[in-house]
Amino acid sequence: MSNEQGIYVEIGTGFSFHPEPAKACREAILKALENLGRYDPSVCFIFAAQRYATGEVPSTVTRLLGQIPVLGCTTAGEILNEPKKGSLSVVLIASPFLDVVGVWGAEGANRDYKKALRSIFSQGDLEGLLKDDYRRELRRSGKSIFGVMFTAGTTRSADTRAYEIFTSLREATSFEIPFFGGCAGNAPGERDENSVFVGNRVIADGVAVAIFETSLRHGMGMYHGFVPQDRSLMVTRVKGHEILELNGKPVMEVLPSLLGMPVSRLTEISVSALARKALGVKTREQRYQVIPMTYLTDRGTLRVAQPVSEGTALSLMIPGPDVEHVGEHAASMALWRANIRRPAVLFMFSCALVHVMMGQDLRNSEVECVRNMVGSCPVVGFYSFGEQGVARDGSNVACHGAVSCLALGNELTDAALTYLENRLLAEKLEIQTEKLKEAVRDWENTFNNAPFGIMVVDKDFVVRRMNRTLRNLLPPPPPRRWG
Known part of the structure; x- marks a missing residue:
């Protein structure tokens, strides 16, 4: 099938529950390859349970697909047209209209995120993506760039530094490149760590960053279903991710009345998961950004998933009545922003904490709502411990308690179509010019x-030209006389 018929990208998906990582990866990839026919894979995404976080997985990818960019993370559950638990899921994108500019990874995302960022910046020339010549060529060819990031999620021993890493990446790219991503996770009962897949590596407590360049229509959308309760709080003492005082009182004195349960119970699991409440910060657009309460410390402080500063006004947040349709809203936003009429794939990173807080499993209905909207388009992704994307107001943010979507269309941007048409006309003109020269x-x-x-x-019967034969038949012209 030709591009004139509109096949600009192919998507392959596959999954496996095989207990051996290498065999599981092989099964998933072979299944994904069944959906590809025209193009070679451009990139391989992996979303997998923690038990598959071994070097056998990227090694298997290389054996089957060659030196292809690999990106992904461990999860609190996978999404492959339906929710899954404990699988190894693979997504292959194959398109000559999508290129991976670079893939970089580093360890210590939560332990020492500044060192991890220095490693990322030393590996990739992010500043080169901002040069005028490069940006001008992108515009001329109808292309654009976006970033995808995966970073370690919260564990009992460390809170995620996704917000700090995301903010640093945005600053390093002068806020010119939008980033989409999610925080790695692990399911209940698995070891308390999470990992990222990047290239031929599996990195525990890691960060993975990739930059994509594409002519395909693509859009991002993010939405959360939390609503504020009539309870305002003021952060009066804080240290990074740890709140020491609220409303001028030690946080341990405030929490029992705030959450309606004794502190002794709040040490069992994540505070927000147990209390079914989170904190929220009002944005300039009078909307709220959700900040989960993670764990209590031995020092009598409250850990939160995102840093707050002293003097910050907080609200208590609970899941609202619209929470079941959050994924649908985020997907709709992503499609609308890029005017995508023929979606090829929809990436959906959904906060795992929300489903725990709801006390009921809404995962099936959430994915079903999205699938009803996008039709036969594959819906892929995972249940995350933090999300990054483009919010309702158009700002690129890192948050929690949300669903973040990235839609790729099986259609090119208008500028890319114009560029390709002009290039085709130029090629035809060059061919016709050569034919004309040959005819001459x-x-x-x-x-x-x-x-x-x-x-x-x-x-006027003035001789303009004569051939060689005639010139040889005619006598030579008389010599020119001078003087």
């Missing part, structure tokens, strides 16, 4: 080597 050369050869004399005269 043939005519010249025939004209000059004809066995009879030929002359070309204008309407």
Whole structure:
């Protein structure tokens, strides 16, 4: 099928529950390859349970697909047209209209995020993506760039630094490149760590960053279903991710009345998961950004998933009545922003904490709502411990408690179509020019080597040209006389 018929990208998906990582990866990839026919894979995404976080997985990818960019993370559950638990899920994107500019990874995302960022910046020339010549060529060819990031999620021993990493990446790219991503996770009962897949590596407590360049229509959308309760709080003492005081009182004195349960119970699991409440910060657009309460510390402080500053006004947030349709809203936003009429794939990173807080499993209905909207388009992704994307107001943010979507269309941008049409016309013109030059050369050869004399005269019978045969038949012109 030709591009004139609109096949600009192919998507392959596959999954496996095989207990051996290498065999699971092989099964998933072979299944994904069944959906590809025209193009070679451009990139491989992996979303997998923590038990598959071994070097056998990227090694298997390389054996089957060659040196292809690999990106992904461990999860609190996978999404492959339906929710899954404990699988290894693979997504292959194959398109000549999508290129991976670079893929970079580093360890210590939560332990020492500044060191991890220095490693990322030393590996990739992010500043080169901002140069005028490069940006001008992108615009001329109808292309644009976006970033995808995966970073370690919260564990009992460390809170995620996704917000700090995301903010640093945005600053390093002068806020010119939008980033989409999610925080790695792990399911209940798995070891308390999470990992990222990047290239041929699996990195525990890691960060993975990729920059994509594409002519395909693509859009991002993010939405959360939390609503504020009539309870305002003021952060009066804080240290990074740890709140020491609220409303001028030690946080341990405030929490029992705030959450309606004794502190002794709040040490069992994540505070927000147990209390079914989160904190929220009002944005400039009078909307709220959700900040989960993670764990209590031995120092009598409250850890939160995102840093707050002293003097910050907080609200208590609970899941609202619209929470079941959050994914649908985020997907709709992503499609609308890029005017995508023929979606090829929809990436959906959904906060795992929300489903725990709801006390009921809404995962099936959430994905079903999205699938009803996008039709046969594959819906892929995972249940995350933090999300990054483009919010309702158009700002690129890192948050929690949300669903973040990235839609790729099986259609090119208008600028890319114009560029390709112009390039096709230029190629046709070049071919016709060469044909014309060849015809002129043939005519010249025939004209000059004809066995009879030929002359070309204008309407006034002035001789304009004669062939070689005629010139040889005519006597030479008389010598020119001077003086």
